[in-house]
Amino acid sequence: MAEETKEAKTTKKERNDENVIYVGHKPPMSYVLAVVTQFQGSGSEEVIIKARGRSISTAVDTAEIVRNRFITDATIKEIKISTESVTNEEGRTSNVSSIEITLTKKKK
Numbered sequence: 001m002a003e004e005t006k007e008a009k010t011t012k013k014e015r016n017d018e019n020v021i022y023v024g025h026k027p028p029m030s031y032v033l034a035v036v037t038q039f040q041g042s043g044s045e046e047v048i049i050k051a052r053g054r055s056i057s058t059a060v061d062t063a064e065i066v067r068n069r070f071i072t073d074a075t076i077k078e079i080k081i082s083t084e085s086v087t088n089e090e091g092r093t094s095n096v097s098s099i100e101i102t103l104t105k106k107k108k
Helices: 002-018 028-040 053-070
Strands: 020-022 046-052 075-087 093-104
Touching (some): 020 028, 028 046, 028 053, 046 053, 053 075, 053 093
Parallel strands (some): 020 046
Antiparallel strands (some): 046 093, 075 093
16 A cells, blocks of 8 residues: 555656646746646646746746736746755856746646
8 A cells, every 4th residue: 555655646746747847048928838738738737838048037037927918817826945055067066046836726
């Protein structure tokens, strides 16, 4: 029985990874399309937008565009901010800010 519980947790975690949008250097509308597709195409109730460093502003723009223009019943469930240590090619470690914005939508 313990094995079944472990499998269920693994499956749930994998399912959550599908709902994560990683924001980079593309324009915000690229990520808006990805979020809207997750909500409508996959039928997800929750989408997580993740970004680091200079991409944080693009992640915030993405969340706001989704909420205000495309999926008006979407709400911000949670915002997590943190600092991650990143090692560059030269071997130096630097701290980079990161953000996770969780958007939710009630199923109809």
